[in-house]
Amino acid sequence: MKKQRLFLLVAILFGCMQLNAQKQNLTGVWKIQVPHGILAMDVSNDSKKIVTGGLSNQLTVWELATGKKLIELKGHTDNIVSVRFSPNGRYIVSGGVDKTIILWDAITGDIIRQKIDHGDYVRDLVFSPDSKSFASASWDGTAIIWDTFSGQRINTISSHNDNVTAVDFNFDGSELITGSGDHSICVWDTKTWAKKYEHKEHTDEVWDARFSPNGRYIVSGAWDNMCRVWDIAAKKQVFRINAHVSDVWSTTFTPDQQLIVTGGGDNYVRVWDVTNGELVAESPEGMHNGSVESVAVSQDNKNIVSVDRNGNLVVWHLPTYEQRISAYTNRKYEEWSKKSQYEKQEEYISRLEKKTDFIEDWKKEYQALSVNTFIKMTDWTNFQILGYDAEKSVFKLSSPYFGKVAVKVPNRDAEKFEQSFKSATFAEPTISLTEKGFILQKATIQLDPNSRKNYTISPLFDDELGEVIGKQ
Numbered sequence: 141m142k143k144q145r146l147f148l149l150v151a152i153l154f155g156c157m158q159l160n161a162q163k164q165n166l167t168g169v170w171k172i173q174v175p176h177g178i179l180a181m182d183v184s185n186d187s188k189k190i191v192t193g194g195l196s197n198q199l200t201v202w203e204l205a206t207g208k209k210l211i212e213l214k215g216h217t218d219n220i221v222s223v224r225f226s227p228n229g230r231y232i233v234s235g236g237v238d239k240t241i242i243l244w245d246a247i248t249g250d251i252i253r254q255k256i257d258h259g260d261y262v263r264d265l266v267f268s269p270d271s272k273s274f275a276s277a278s279w280d281g282t283a284i285i286w287d288t289f290s291g292q293r294i295n296t297i298s299s300h301n302d303n304v305t306a307v308d309f310n311f312d313g314s315e316l317i318t319g320s321g322d323h324s325i326c327v328w329d330t331k332t333w334a335k336k337y338e339h340k341e342h343t344d345e346v347w348d349a350r351f352s353p354n355g356r357y358i359v360s361g362a363w364d365n366m367c368r369v370w371d372i373a374a375k376k377q378v379f380r381i382n383a384h385v386s387d388v389w390s391t392t393f394t395p396d397q398q399l400i401v402t403g404g405g406d407n408y409v410r411v412w413d414v415t416n417g418e419l420v421a422e423s424p425e426g427m428h429n430g431s432v433e434s435v436a437v438s439q440d441n442k443n444i445v446s447v448d449r450n451g452n453l454v455v456w457h458l459p460t461y462e463q464r465i466s467a468y469t470n471r472k473y474e475e476w477s478k479k480s481q482y483e484k485q486e487e488y489i490s491r492l493e494k495k496t497d498f499i500e501d502w503k504k505e506y507q508a509l510s511v512n513t514f515i516k517m518t519d520w521t522n523f524q525i526l527g528y529d530a531e532k533s534v535f536k537l538s539s540p541y542f543g544k545v546a547v548k549v550p551n552r553d554a555e556k557f558e559q560s561f562k563s564a565t566f567a568e569p570t571i572s573l574t575e576k577g578f579i580l581q582k583a584t585i586q587l588d589p590n591s592r593k594n595y596t597i598s599p600l601f602d603d604e605l606g607e608v609i610g611k612q
Contacts, residue, residue, distance in 0.1 A: 169456060215244075218236055300324065356373065385404070389431060399420065411458075520580075545597050545598065548598075570583065
């Protein structure tokens with residue numbers, strides 16, 4: 141019996157070792173290597189184009205779906221280290237070691253304007269959400285905000301004690317973050333340009349800092365190898381990840397805010413679960429053979445794009461729901477397996493017989509954690525009225541997270557419901573997580589806080605197919 145138990149123990153431990161050894165890899169869509177290192181990259185808001193720049197002193201625009209080269213933009217006289225598409229897709233802005241900022245026509249490739257106003261190289265750039273202005277971060281210790289159309293300087297931030305390495309606007313342009321070599325991340329009010337707060341938990345130079353899509357969180361990466369997530373309103377760090385063996389050069393949230401992507405000096409792209417800060421997947425060894433300088437996620441939430449200093453441009457599939465579940469259950473299984481050395485024989489055998497049940501429980505546990513994190517981190521109450529079906533007494537609503545949903549409202553209340561909807565409060569959500577994403581099963585809407593009358597949001601069904609119409 142002891143031999144039998146020893147055999148089973150070895151089998152479990154070996155299985156655990158396999159789980160550790162077989163880390164989940166990202167799946168590539170396509171890869172291109174160019175002769176010169178790539179230091180800067182961005183993805184257009186329509187998820188159709190990629191722009192890259194680097195040691196060749198020129199920009200290249202690629203088709204995201206195929207890797208086809210669309211256009212080359214020439215105008216810089218030294219290495220390009222920053223590039224961004226405008227949200228409206230009309231412009232590209234780039235900067236580099238030549239201290240020059242160039243505004244390009246994204247369609248024709250023509251130069252609209254170029255300026256040399258920084259005293260050192262331009263490390264980062266970002267457009268405001270309305271594309272009417274953009275910000276630049278420079279090694280000269282300043283961040284400058286520019287009017288896109290006139291080229292005039294709107295404001296200069298010069299309060300950092302070292303180079304400014306990162307800039308980003310929040311979703312409505314009301315706040316700007318700056319990251320710096322002085323280890324700090326600052327948040328600025330774009331109306332008054334007053335500093336709202338400052339985070340200084342990194343122990344080395346900050347190299348990237350990005351708002352979450354809803355503007356409530358910041359993710360940052362630094363030379364201390366750490367990726368940190370900050371709650372802006374609470375003014376505190378939510379969690380930190382020891383993300384890379386060498387430097388975190390680039391980091392970003394996915395559009396649904398469920399994952400964080402990082403690129404590091406150890407030549408890896410890694411994807412982390414916001415639910416628990418754990419690794420979901422990483423790039424296979426050797427796919428990048430140089431420092432990963434920039435990572436981005438397409439707005440359709442389907443692809444990761446990464447570039448490295450050796451000229452590799454790679455497009456990846458974003459990890460699936462199944463991969464996220466697998467990463468969580470693998471870790472739980474590892475912890476579960478280690479308990480065997482402390483158990484009596486009969487306890488061990490009894491627990492072994494229930495392994496499948498444990499795995500199912502872990503899956504449910506992960507789903508619950510994910511839903512709770514989703515509710516906490518996203519503006520799930522963001523609904524827009526699409527219209528009212530008087531025959532069925534149903535308002536159709538649209539959500540960026542759940543797609544189309546329905547609210548049953550009697551005809552006599554329909555006009556008041558529509559007039560009061562913008563001030564409505566939402567509560568008691570029942571949300572499930574499936575391979576298709578988050579599904580809203582039920583939630584309540586209250587139009588008047590002094591009234592007990594509530595309305596219920598429910599899935600919108602296709603009359604012919606009998607299926608839920610969700611986000612596609």
